[in-house]
Amino acid sequence: MVYPFSAVVGMDDMRLALLLNAVSPAVGGVLVRGEKGTAKSTAVRALAAVLPPVDVVPGCRFGCDPAAPDPACPDGPHPADGPSSQRPARLVELPVGASEDRLVGSLDIERALTEGVKSFEPGLLAAAHRGVLYVDEVNLLHDHLVDLLLDAAALGRAYVEREGVSVQHAARFLLVGTMNPEEGELRPQLLDRFGLTVEVAAPRDAALRAEVVRRRFAADADPAGFEAGWADEERSLAARIAAARALLPRVVLGDAALGQVTAVCAAFGVDGLRADIVTARAAIAHAAWSGREQVTEDDVRVAARLALPHRRRRNPFDAPGLDEETLEQALDDARPDPDDDPTPPEGRGRDDDPTDGTASDSTPSDGALRDGTGSFPDRSGADRSGGDPSPPSGEGEGEQAADDQPAGAAPERAAVAPDAAFRARRLEVPGIGAGVAGRRSRARSERGRVVGSTRPTGTVTRLHLVDTVVAAAPHQRERGRTGPGLRLARTDLRQAELEGREGNLVLFVLDASGSMGSRTRVAAVKGAVLSLLTDAYQRRDKVGLVTFRGADAELALPPTWSVEAAAARLADLPTGGRSPIAAGLLRAHETLRVERVRDPRRRPLLVVVTDGRATGERGTDHLGQAHRAAGLLQAAGTASVVVDCESGFVKLGLAHTLGMHLGGQTLRLEELGELVQNVKAAA
Numbered sequence: 001m002v003y004p005f006s007a008v009v010g011m012d013d014m015r016l017a018l019l020l021n022a023v024s025p026a027v028g029g030v031l032v033r034g035e036k037g038t039a040k041s042t043a044v045r046a047l048a049a050v051l052p053p054v055d056v057v058p059g060c061r062f063g064c065d066p067a068a069p070d071p072a073c074p075d076g077p078h079p080a081d082g083p084s085s086q087r088p089a090r091l092v093e094l095p096v097g098a099s100e101d102r103l104v105g106s107l108d109i110e111r112a113l114t115e116g117v118k119s120f121e122p123g124l125l126a127a128a129h130r131g132v133l134y135v136d137e138v139n140l141l142h143d144h145l146v147d148l149l150l151d152a153a154a155l156g157r158a159y160v161e162r163e164g165v166s167v168q169h170a171a172r173f174l175l176v177g178t179m180n181p182e183e184g185e186l187r188p189q190l191l192d193r194f195g196l197t198v199e200v201a202a203p204r205d206a207a208l209r210a211e212v213v214r215r216r217f218a219a220d221a222d223p224a225g226f227e228a229g230w231a232d233e234e235r236s237l238a239a240r241i242a243a244a245r246a247l248l249p250r251v252v253l254g255d256a257a258l259g260q261v262t263a264v265c266a267a268f269g270v271d272g273l274r275a276d277i278v279t280a281r282a283a284i285a286h287a288a289w290s291g292r293e294q295v296t297e298d299d300v301r302v303a304a305r306l307a308l309p310h311r312r313r314r315n316p317f318d319a320p321g322l323d324e325e326t327l328e329q330a331l332d333d334a335r336p337d338p339d340d341d342p343t344p345p346e347g348r349g350r351d352d353d354p355t356d357g358t359a360s361d362s363t364p365s366d367g368a369l370r371d372g373t374g375s376f377p378d379r380s381g382a383d384r385s386g387g388d389p390s391p392p393s394g395e396g397e398g399e400q401a402a403d404d405q406p407a408g409a410a411p412e413r414a415a416v417a418p419d420a421a422f423r424a425r426r427l428e429v430p431g432i433g434a435g436v437a438g439r440r441s442r443a444r445s446e447r448g449r450v451v452g453s454t455r456p457t458g459t460v461t462r463l464h465l466v467d468t469v470v471a472a473a474p475h476q477r478e479r480g481r482t483g484p485g486l487r488l489a490r491t492d493l494r495q496a497e498l499e500g501r502e503g504n505l506v507l508f509v510l511d512a513s514g515s516m517g518s519r520t521r522v523a524a525v526k527g528a529v530l531s532l533l534t535d536a537y538q539r540r541d542k543v544g545l546v547t548f549r550g551a552d553a554e555l556a557l558p559p560t561w562s563v564e565a566a567a568a569r570l571a572d573l574p575t576g577g578r579s580p581i582a583a584g585l586l587r588a589h590e591t592l593r594v595e596r597v598r599d600p601r602r603r604p605l606l607v608v609v610t611d612g613r614a615t616g617e618r619g620t621d622h623l624g625q626a627h628r629a630a631g632l633l634q635a636a637g638t639a640s641v642v643v644d645c646e647s648g649f650v651k652l653g654l655a656h657t658l659g660m661h662l663g664g665q666t667l668r669l670e671e672l673g674e675l676v677q678n679v680k681a682a683a
């Protein structure tokens with residue numbers, strides 16, 4: 001069964017954000033952040049049932065609207081006054097591990113080349129057209145899928161091109177993502193794509209919690225009865241959405257309300273104008289939802305709370321949320337004199353001076369109404385350029401990603417401020433992996449540069465044209481070719497092998513013993529590790545942290561996506577005492593063994609940060625033990641780097657010796673990256 005939307009308890013912000021998008025898809029989608037077990041997915045999946053149904057061209061696999069069929073529809077052309085049928089609005093789920101073909105659809109290159117037939121199988125983008133595209137664990141979505149999704153969302157169209165054969169179709173959808181921030185943050189570009197964000201948590205109130213449990217029990221015991229019991233509520237909710245949609249074109253965003261929107265956006269220091277536009281649209285949608293034709297201060301307040309928190313954030317270590325005091329102050333400052341009635345009873349016609357066309361969003365030209373679940377903001381190509389500080393995602397060169405490190409993402413505003421910010425150099429795993437897309441080590445991938453070809457094992461997804469022609473050439477005479485043009489057979493086709501970059505598991509083993517030196521030295525080491533963590537975040541790595549001091553080693557942070565969590569552990573890290581290096585390495589060895597089972601394709605990179613001085617109880621060969629533990633890691637084929645933190649005038653070179661036993665490179669702390677003296681000046 002699909003849990004009824006009206007039966008969802010709590011999560012008021014989330015329900016409101018979804019409903020505002022249902023009223024006005026131009027708001028631009030919802031990102032829901034929250035820990036596991038908050039039933040956020042259940043609530044999202046429930047949304048489709050209360051959305052108005054859509055009119056479609058019967059038989060069109062691309063969901064064309066009979067009133068305005070897509071002229072480029074692969075199933076078209078459809079006649080202007082053709083037949084029409086109605087179907088419920090759809091919610092399509094994009095699994096994080098989906099292939100590119102699954103998302104955008106697949107073009108049969110074999111048929112195109114051997115039969116000259118353009119044969120296209122629609123993907124999820126086509127299925128989601130005029131509906132909802134839902135991505136659970138959206139923060140774990142592969143980079144190249146994110147790029148395809150962003151392109152489609154920005155253009156409202158999907159383009160598929162393979163070897164010069166291309167197909168396109170309309171793809172306007174309401175994008176909804178859910179994520180658990182503990183498993184890693186979202187790339188800034190993707191974050192900015194979502195119109196609204198909400199944080200959800202399990203309700204604290206005992207009575208509410210009891211109600212959640214009660215309803216869950218009732219739903220499980222009698223699904224049909226439960227659904228029937230909520231049918232009236234669902235119907236009235238659907239009717240309210242439909243009524244709000246009908247009211248939307250008449251809602252007016254007056255000068256006063258617009259002034260408050262821009263004042264609030266300015267107060268929170270958001271980049272570009274995208275935030276202002278989204279806030280204005282959300283405020284208009286909220287007015288319609290409340291049955292009003294005039295945007296009030298309350299609409300602006302609600303809109304700002306939903307539209308601004310993620311736009312204000314600058315780096316992965318910042319805390320979420322919106323400062324209420326700043327919000328109220330900004331609303332207050334922009335509030336007109338009480339003599340100027342902000343909500344005139346007639347409530348109309350104060351939109352004659354729109355500064356940037358925002359007010360025109362409240363007119364039917366918005367397009368939100370004609371189109372079932374409506375139009376995604378097509379003008380966002382321009383919107384995006386304003387507030388998008390991040391480099392384009394890398395299928396390719398990691399160097400570029402490092403060079404383009406946005407100044408805004410530098411850790412100067414971090415909760416844990418390192419003494420100095422490094423621009424970390426890229427440490428990588430040698431050889432060629434086959435891991436999921438990322439930006440660290442070389443890997444066979446779905447994207448990247450062509451490095452060779454193979455005979456295809458399944459469908460050809462990337463044709464290697466030269467090798468295909470070479471394979472076909474010797475057979476031309478026997479195939480009876482006389483004139484120009486090659487005669488191709490399926491057996492000639494060659495699949496291109498591509499090399500891009502993968503993300504890795506970067507496991508830090510951090511020496512927290514007393515030998516690491518003074519307070520300032522420890523701060524420098526923490527700063528370097530924090531820079532490496534920032535780097536890992538940008539390269540889509542998983543990170544983990546093992547520390548050792550005193551008598552033992554500790555897995556301070558099991559492998560996770562959350563650089564935030566790693567930074568927090570680092571800040572609280574106690575230091576001092578002896579250096580049980582062997583224990584640290586053995587703990588790392590065990591952690592990696594478990595991870596190899598869990599996530600076999602993700603290759604690990606061990607980063608050991610130490611001065612190499614192993615110490616402990618008397619009468620034991622601590623250095624020898626450390627070297628034996630290192631040998632164990634090397635024997636398991638673990639790629640490693642030692643960061644030598646030795647300080648002082650007399651150098652023992654112990655870290656270097658440890659590096660040799662690990663079979664990896666040793667770098668001095670200073671060699672990790674160029675010191676960026678003043679990050680702010682670089683911006």
Ligand SMILES: [Zn+2]
Binds near residue numbers: 063064
């Ligand atoms: Zn069509």
